[in-house]
Amino acid sequence: MSRLLEVKDVGKTYGSVIALRxxxxxxxxxxxxxxxxxxxxGKSTLIKILxxxxxxxxxxxxxxxxPVKFASPREALDRGIATVYQDLAVxxxxxxxxxxxxxxxxxxGFGPFRALDxxxxxxxxxxxxSDMGIDLRDVEQPVGTLxxxxxxxxxxxxxxxxxxxxxxxxxxxxxxxxxxxxxVLKYVAQARDRGLGVVLITHNPHHAYPVADxxxxxxxxxxxxxxxxxxxxxxxxxxxxxxxAELEALEHELRAAESPS
Amino acid sequence: MTTTTLDERIAKPRFLDRLVVxxxxxxxxxxxxxxxxFTVVTDQFFSGSGVATWLDDASTLGIxxxxxxxxxxxxxxDLSAGVMTASTALVTATLATQAGWNVWLALFASLVFxxxxxxxxxxxxxxxxxxxxxxxxxxxxxxxGLNLGVTRLVTGxxxxxxxxxxxxxxxxxxxxxxxxxxxxxxxQISILWWIGFAVLAAWLLVxxxxxxxxFAVGGSAQSxxxxxxxxxxxxxxxxxxxxxxxWLVGSINILRFxxxxxxxxxxxxxxxxxxxxxxxxxxxxxFGSAIGxxxxxxxxxxxxxxxxFARWDSDWFMLFLGVMLLSAVLVxxxxxxxxERVRR
Numbered sequence: 001m002s003r004l005l006e007v008k009d010v011g012k013t014y015g016s017v018i019a020l021r022x023x024x025x026x027x028x029x030x031x032x033x034x035x036x037x038x039x040x041x042g043k044s045t046l047i048k049i050l051x052x053x054x055x056x057x058x059x060x061x062x063x064x065x066x067p068v069k070f071a072s073p074r075e076a077l078d079r080g081i082a083t084v085y086q087d088l089a090v091x092x093x094x095x096x097x098x099x100x101x102x103x104x105x106x107x108x109g110f111g112p113f114r115a116l117d118x119x120x121x122x123x124x125x126x127x128x129x130s131d132m133g134i135d136l137r138d139v140e141q142p143v144g145t146l147x148x149x150x151x152x153x154x155x156x157x158x159x160x161x162x163x164x165x166x167x168x169x170x171x172x173x174x175x176x177x178x179x180x181x182x183x184v185l186k187y188v189a190q191a192r193d194r195g196l197g198v199v200l201i202t203h204n205p206h207h208a209y210p211v212a213d214x215x216x217x218x219x220x221x222x223x224x225x226x227x228x229x230x231x232x233x234x235x236x237x238x239x240x241x242x243x244x245a246e247l248e249a250l251e252h253e254l255r256a257a258e259s260p261s
Numbered sequence: 262m263t264t265t266t267l268d269e270r271i272a273k274p275r276f277l278d279r280l281v282v283x284x285x286x287x288x289x290x291x292x293x294x295x296x297x298x299f300t301v302v303t304d305q306f307f308s309g310s311g312v313a314t315w316l317d318d319a320s321t322l323g324i325x326x327x328x329x330x331x332x333x334x335x336x337x338x339d340l341s342a343g344v345m346t347a348s349t350a351l352v353t354a355t356l357a358t359q360a361g362w363n364v365w366l367a368l369f370a371s372l373v374f375x376x377x378x379x380x381x382x383x384x385x386x387x388x389x390x391x392x393x394x395x396x397x398x399x400x401x402x403x404x405x406g407l408n409l410g411v412t413r414l415v416t417g418x419x420x421x422x423x424x425x426x427x428x429x430x431x432x433x434x435x436x437x438x439x440x441x442x443x444x445x446x447x448x449q450i451s452i453l454w455w456i457g458f459a460v461l462a463a464w465l466l467v468x469x470x471x472x473x474x475x476f477a478v479g480g481s482a483q484s485x486x487x488x489x490x491x492x493x494x495x496x497x498x499x500x501x502x503x504x505x506x507x508w509l510v511g512s513i514n515i516l517r518f519x520x521x522x523x524x525x526x527x528x529x530x531x532x533x534x535x536x537x538x539x540x541x542x543x544x545x546x547x548f549g550s551a552i553g554x555x556x557x558x559x560x561x562x563x564x565x566x567x568x569x570f571a572r573w574d575s576d577w578f579m580l581f582l583g584v585m586l587l588s589a590v591l592v593x594x595x596x597x598x599x600x601e602r603v604r605r
Contacts, residue, residue: 234312
């Protein structure tokens with residue numbers, strides 16, 4: 001099992017705000033590392049460091065054993081780390097195939113006459129999508145006409161096609177219905193089975209538990225716990241997510257408020 | 262993601278859907294209507310000299326509209342575009358008549374000036390993250406002041422003239438301001454520049470990587486950046502393209518008329534934007550067409566000259582323009598809703 005990414009005690013501050021502190025986890029090939037946490041827990045900061053949008057200012061970030069500090073998302077991409085953002089995965093007004101190849105367009109011709117290879121673009125897109133089990137009628141339709149789940153799938157298929165070794169998914173199921181979320185999780189599992197390391201960010205333990213191999217719980221910028229799947233069950237994960245002891249205290253309070261009357 | 266359920270929901274208005282996806286279709290229909298209308302109403306409109314007149318009127322506007330449409334698809338505005346056509350002409354004319362430079366050298370210098378202003382606009386917008394509307398409004402005012410102030414300082418008047426006696430005027434005039442004789446009618450060469458520029462821009466937009474990036478940075482700059490599109494560079498290039506077009510139009514004007522007023526070009530920037538919007542550009546970026554903008558300019562030219570041929574008061578032109586613009590925006594907006602409609 002090869003170790004693709006590893007973060008050791010990374011931290012990030014924005015001015016005087018400590019967004020992330022002493023967080024450690026690993027991402028292995030063919031495994032899903034799930035990052036769970038409520039809003040403001042530091043999930044976004046962590047993935048932005050991994051994706052090269054921001055730089056960590058403490059701790060270590062290793063890619064295949066080598067310490068790195070990415071200056072831009074392009075550098076992270078060049079190292080095989082692809083990120084699919086919840087709302088920012090695609091450009092809605094552009095066609096499916098143009099989105100698919102955005103930033104890595106195939107071209108034909110030389111010098112000033114270098115043009116897009118549209119035929120290759122369309123065909124490759126169609127094939128790459130159907131390899132992932134996504135069947136679209138028309139790759140010329142604007143991505144905006146696809147459903148939220150389909151859009152996520154196009155973005156995932158794109159990352160897989162362009163040889164990503166690590167796939168970072170930011171809340172891929174957050175805005176989706178139950179069925180669509182299931183479809184997206186299926187493609188997450190498929191990417192994993194192809195040998196990619198997957199980082200799945202979510203605040204829904206029910207989505208996380210079936211596909212993940214490892215869990216990292218964040219709260220207010222610090223790690224609340226890191227577990228292998230064998231060490232924790234869904235009920236405990238949910239309890240921890242919801243604030244664990246805090247929730248129990250709240251439950252007592254609510255009961256106490258109900259009973260006197 | 263079962264295709265069967267998808268198909269049963271979408272199958273029906275297929276042909277219409279495909280038609281609506283072409284951004285320039287509305288402009289094309291509008292152009293046909295305007296053309297037929299004035300052909301029927303006036304005699305001159307569809308004569309050789311009539312056609313030459315309205316094509317000429319549309320040409321310089323069209324060159325700018327095409328460049329502005331690329332910029333708008335890239336999600337930005339350039340309010341300094343109109344005044345830039347005067348600034349470049351003034352730089353060329355001042356260097357040629359006052360400093361005695363060869364016209365070609367003066368043209369080169371004003372080209373460098375234009376590209377520098379374009380790059381500055383782009384750099385400032387990207388660097389500050391402010392809306393390009395306000396940043397270029399600033400450059401618009403600054404250039405307007407410079408045009409008048411510098412011209413008055415150098416010549417003592419508010420115009421620069423005397424291009425005809427300068428070195429290289431003949432050859433430069435041949436390239437930018439000669440006429441081509443077709444069937445006994447003299448057509449301005451600016452029409453060729455317009456068509457050439459529109460074709461080049463259209464090719465660039467839909468057939469090249471850079472064109473793909475233009476749509477992407479206008480549609481969603483953050484998504485584009487995330488997949489490795491050089492957003493800043495693309496947008497700066499677009500501002501420079503607009504400046505380049507302004508230089509071309511300025512050069513055509515100065516070599517045609519041999520003199521330039523320091524207050525020229527003011528207000529034209531909105532005509533460029535209007536032509537681009539009539540041609541199918543969204544004000545929010547990410548969608549539009551270069552050919553559409555060229556057709557938008559054609560509608561402009563036809564209507565403006567058609568009203569003259571029909572001997573109506575030119576006040577009606579504004580009414581026409583307003584109605585055209587409103588209907589174009591409504592059509593564009595309907596399309597965007599269609600394309601961006603979110604189905605979960």
